[in-house]
Amino acid sequence: MQIIWHGQSCFQIIVTRSKGEQSSIVIDPFDESIGLRPPNLSANILLITHDHNDHNNKAAIKGLSRSAGGIEEPFLITCPGEYEIKEIFIQGVSAFHDDLQGRERGKVTIYTIEAEGLKLCHLSDLGQKELTPDQLQNLGDIDILMIPVGGVYTISSKEAPKIISQIDPRIVIPMHYQIPKLNPPAGGKLEGVEKFLKAMGQKSTEPQLKLLIKKKDLPEGGRKIVVLKP
Numbered sequence: 001m002q003i004i005w006h007g008q009s010c011f012q013i014i015v016t017r018s019k020g021e022q023s024s025i026v027i028d029p030f031d032e033s034i035g036l037r038p039p040n041l042s043a044n045i046l047l048i049t050h051d052h053n054d055h056n057n058k059a060a061i062k063g064l065s066r067s068a069g070g071i072e073e074p075f076l077i078t079c080p081g082e083y084e085i086k087e088i089f090i091q092g093v094s095a096f097h098d099d100l101q102g103r104e105r106g107k108v109t110i111y112t113i114e115a116e117g118l119k120l121c122h123l124s125d126l127g128q129k130e131l132t133p134d135q136l137q138n139l140g141d142i143d144i145l146m147i148p149v150g151g152v153y154t155i156s157s158k159e160a161p162k163i164i165s166q167i168d169p170r171i172v173i174p175m176h177y178q179i180p181k182l183n184p185p186a187g188g189k190l191e192g193v194e195k196f197l198k199a200m201g202q203k204s205t206e207p208q209l210k211l212l213i214k215k216k217d218l219p220e221g222g223r224k225i226v227v228l229k230p
Contacts, residue, residue, distance in 0.1 A: 001116050003144070003211040006039040007230035008054050009124065009176050011146060015088060015115040023086045024064065025113065026074070027122050027146075028055040035183035036230075045085055046074035049124035050097065050108040054184070080109055089114040093138045097153070098127035105153070112139055117215040121167065122146045125154045125176065131166050143218055144211075145169035148176035150190030157196040164200075170218045172200075172225045173211070179230055193227055200225060 002014040009028040016022055026043040030036060034054045042062040049055055063073040075085050080092035091112045097105035108124035121142045131139075145167055148154035154176055155163060164172055178190040197205065207229045 001118060001213050003120075003173065003213065003228070004209075005173070005175065005228035005230055006041075007036050007179055007182065008034065009049070009122070009146075009148065010039055010055075011122065011175075012039075012041055012043070013113065013115075013120070017087045017115075023088060023115075025088070026061050027111065028124070029057040029060045030054040031057040031060070033183075035181045036179075043074040044072070045088065045090070046076050047090070047111050047122070048076070048078045048109075049111065049122065050106070051078075052125070055125070077111075078109070087115070091138065093135055095124065095126055095131075095135060096128050097125050099129050110135070110139070112142070118143045118213065118218075120144045120146070121169070123148060123163070126163070127154055128163075129155065129159050130162055136166060139167060142167050142169040143215075144171045144173065144213070146173045146175050149174045149193065149196035150177035152184065152188040152190050157191055157199045160196055161199055164223075170223060171211075171213070172223060173228060174225070197225065197227075 004012045008030050011027045013025040023044045025045045026041050027047045029039050031053050038060040042064050046061050063071040066072050080094045083090040093110040095108050095110050096102040097108050111122045113120040149157050149160045174193050174196050177193045205227050207227045
C-alpha cells in the first residue's frame with residue numbers, strides 16, 4: 001500500500017488487490033482558492049468528507065482506463081454508510097466539524113478503509129474534542145490514522161493527542177496544518193506540524209514523500225508518527 005499526501009486533507013491511497021491489480025483511492029481534493037495547486041490525480045474511488053471547497057473538488061479527479069476500453073469514472077462516496085468496491089471495504093461515520101454539535105460548521109464524514117489487511121481512518125475536519133462511544137465502536141481497531149492538527153477549523157495540536165489516545169492507532173499521519181502557500185478558507189493561519197510533534201513528545205521526524213506499508217511493517221507495540229511531504 002502507498003499513502004501519498006497532497007496537502008490539507010487530500011490523500012491518494014494506492015492499494016494492491018488479490019490478483020496484483022491496483023486501485024487508487026483519493027480523499028478530499030481541494031480547489032485553487034486555498035493557494036495550493038489542485039491535485040492532478042486519477043482514481044477508482046473518490047471520498048469526499050464534506051462540502052467545503054478545500055475538500056470537495058470532484059472535477060480535479062479523473063477516471064481510469066478500463067481493460068475493455070473507455071474510462072471508468074471514480075466511484076463517488078460523500079456520506080456515511082458501508083461500501084465494498086474492488087475488494088476494498090469502506091465505512092463512513094458521521095461526526096461534527098465543531099465542538100458544538102455542528103451548530104457552527106455542520107457535519108463531516110469520517111472514513112475507514114480496509115485493504116491489504118490494514119485498516120485506515122481519515123478523520124476529515126473533525127472539530128469534536130473527543131469521540132463518542134458510538135463513533136469509537138463504529139471505527140473499530142485502526143492501524144493508520146490521518147488526523148487534522150492545525151486548529152482554527154479542526155482540532156488542534158492540543159486536542160489531537162486525546163483523540164489519538166481514544167483511537168489507539170499504530171501509525172499516525174498528521175494533516176490539515178499550515179504549509180507554505182496555504183491560504184485557508186475565510187482566513188486564519190493554521191498551526192504548523194511542529195506544535196503537534198511537540199505535544200506528542202516527539203522532537204522531530206524526517207518528512208517522507210510517501211508511506212509504503214504492509215501489515216508486517218506495523219510497529220510492534222508503541223506508536224509511530226509519520227510526517228509526509230505534500
